[in-house]
Amino acid sequence: MKKEHLKENEIQEYVFDFRNCNYSIIQHIDNCNTCKKAVTDYTLLSEGIKTQPEPLLEYDLAEMVMAKLPAVEKKPKREYNSSGLVALILGIIGATIYLFKNNISTLVKLNDIATYLIISIGAIIAVLWIADIVKSHNKKINSIYLQH
Numbered sequence: 001m002k003k004e005h006l007k008e009n010e011i012q013e014y015v016f017d018f019r020n021c022n023y024s025i026i027q028h029i030d031n032c033n034t035c036k037k038a039v040t041d042y043t044l045l046s047e048g049i050k051t052q053p054e055p056l057l058e059y060d061l062a063e064m065v066m067a068k069l070p071a072v073e074k075k076p077k078r079e080y081n082s083s084g085l086v087a088l089i090l091g092i093i094g095a096t097i098y099l100f101k102n103n104i105s106t107l108v109k110l111n112d113i114a115t116y117l118i119i120s121i122g123a124i125i126a127v128l129w130i131a132d133i134v135k136s137h138n139k140k141i142n143s144i145y146l147q148h
Contacts, residue, residue: 006035015042089130 006014006028014021014029029035 005032006038011035011038011042015039015046085134086127086130090127093126 006025010022010025011029014025018026029039
């Protein structure tokens with residue numbers, strides 16, 4: 001048993017968290033009238049607080065706080081015109097095909113309709129893919145612009 005009285009946090013541990021309380025603290029409180037009185041006071045205080053009704057405010061606290069906050073200035077959304085980028089990419093693809101048409105025609109025989117169909121589908125997929133990349137790029141640019 002301790003010769004001196006328990007500290008406030010040890011008494012609070014006994015009152016509010018008895019299951020995890022150190023055995024020496026329990027033993028001290030059992031043998032010390034001063035610390036027993038402090039335990040009784042904390043218990044009465046805790047029970048008194050629990051029986052208090054919830055405070056009712058006659059005003060809307062959230063509204064008062066929101067009114068004191070500074071207004072957030074919304075920046076206008078900046079739109080980027082992506083048609084120039086798409087035209088540039090399509091121009092590069094077209095120039096590449098035009099410059100290397102002799103080499104491409106020797107690699108791929110453009111005689112049957114299936115070859116034209118495959119090339120057309122590939123071109124459509126490439127255009128849609130490029131459009132998706134541009135759209136994603138614009139979203140990222142706008143989100144960066146709106147953050148600052």
